[in-house]
Amino acid sequence: MDACLTVEREVDKVLGKFQVVQNYSERETDYMLQNLQEIREKLLRCSSNSEDEIGARHKSMLRDLMKKVKDSTMKISSDHKELHSSVSKVGKAIDKNFYSDLSSMSEDSTIDVPEKMKLINEVICEHFLRHGMLDIADALIKDAHLDIENEKKEPFIEINRILSALKERNLQPALQWTFMHRERLEAQRSSLEFKLHRLQFIELLKQGPENQREALLYSRNFAPFAERHEQELQILMGSLLFVRQGLENSPYVHLLDQVSWLEIGDIFTRDACSLLGLSIDSPLSVSLNAGCAAIPALHNIKHVMQQRQCTGVWCSNDELPIEIDLGNEYRYHSLFACPILRQQSTESNPAMRLACGHAISRDSLNKLSNGNKIKCPYCPIESNPSHAKQLYF
Ligand SMILES: [Zn+2]
Known part of the structure; x- marks a missing residue:
């Protein structure tokens, strides 16, 4: 957020300067045009009477005005040049305040496979369809040889x-x-x-x-x-x-x-x-928003890993090194993580409810069972493992 505010301050400075230059150039241009118009009218009046009357007075007026026009345009163009440095400061502020190197947070191999590329193209295509951009979706289907x-x-x-x-x-x-x-x-x-x-x-x-x-x-x-x-x-x-x-x-x-x-x-x-059994938001916008929300946390953890020289810890492609809370909006399914094995439950290792009411995974249940007894790691009431029931979410 601080980064956004810093950049916004720079943008405000540039906009302020733009306004000053714009006000000055508008005022000067109006003034010069008005003067030119007046002189033109005077000259027209003279020429209709007699050409001789365009005398020294008019010549000096024209000379003065020409000089003024030249000076003003010079000033406007130098003001305009000065704006460049302010604009480039915005670019520098963006470079300084935002991470540009996100390569360490992505893994090319996760998308660099034809099947995965196809899935990504399908998700993009669905996004276009959802937003009524049918012609773009059709072009993508043709180019990416999608089977939609x-x-x-x-x-x-x-x-x-x-x-x-x-x-x-x-x-x-x-x-x-x-x-x-x-x-x-x-x-x-x-x-x-x-x-x-x-x-x-x-x-x-x-x-x-x-x-x-x-x-x-x-x-x-x-x-x-x-x-x-x-x-x-x-x-x-x-x-x-x-x-x-x-x-x-x-x-x-x-x-x-x-x-x-x-x-x-x-x-x-x-x-x-x-x-129709569709999610309200397109999968593409959900992934993009979730990714944007997760980047700061991932960037911080990467920084910490580098400082402590333990970058090797995060090498798994389909697993994040930390849990990232994206808020209720992005919570779709209830998950059960076994408190003993610290693993998410799967179909082959589902959550089991012990007779006392506490839940652990089936693998933990098997490991902790001693014959026909299991001592709950929480309460710790003893019960029969065969009385444990599978939980469905
Ligand atoms: Zn218990």
Whole structure:
């Protein structure tokens, strides 16, 4: 964070200088143009009468002005040159404050294999598909010889079509989609369809008293949601009373909040992704963000290892030397690490619950068992190893 602030200070300095130069050059240019205009008019007036009148006075005025123009342009160009040094200071501040050598934190061999390269290309391709950049995704599929079928592309194409319609305040494609998937959306307790109908209803209310009847008729669409959204429906129905005087002058003014339109896209993406069994964020952005969050900690540990001359400790390609907490956002699955063996549980070595309630891995259970007895390493109650039960997360 300090590094960012230091660079930001340098950037602010440059911007300040830019402003000074800009103000000066604008003022001077205006002034010179104005003078030129005045002289031009004077000369035009003279020439229309008699050419002889362009006398010594005008000549000296022109000479003065030319000198002034020359001086000002010289000053502007030298100010401009001075900016270069300030700009280059920003570059130096970036070099000084940010690590540029990240090679020790990556291992080429982890991606330098055709199969892994293919996986990376697929993840990149999926990212493009998710963001509606279909032409780029198609180009990547062709160039990287990826095997992505149209079936896989279709859900993304549909989601993007609906999202762009929502951005243009067209609710119809989204409503059709939710109607088609109503049962499955209901099963995951989604309120997407209700929220879409709510927005459509509010749009009708906004159109004034002449659409009041239409709004009332539209409210029939709320019937399936009456139970779950009772309170919200009462508010929507109450707002009908104020259509004549305008919702903006009523206690229901909050219904017009534009935030609902911003939210609906996010709600749609979340519910559609979960329905299609996709993660909300693309795997590419998750990996990138997780990597960026982990780099400072990895850089620090590398520094410590170098100082203590124990760089050889971190040589495993698929394991980090320290545990990095990326926060709840990046926590997807519960993991069990055996407190005895200090290893993550696997399918062949799952977590086992002893009769006392404490959990250890199956390997530890086998190691600690003595005949038909195991002494819990925690409480330490003795129990029969065969009474231990496998835990599922
Ligand atoms: Zn115990």
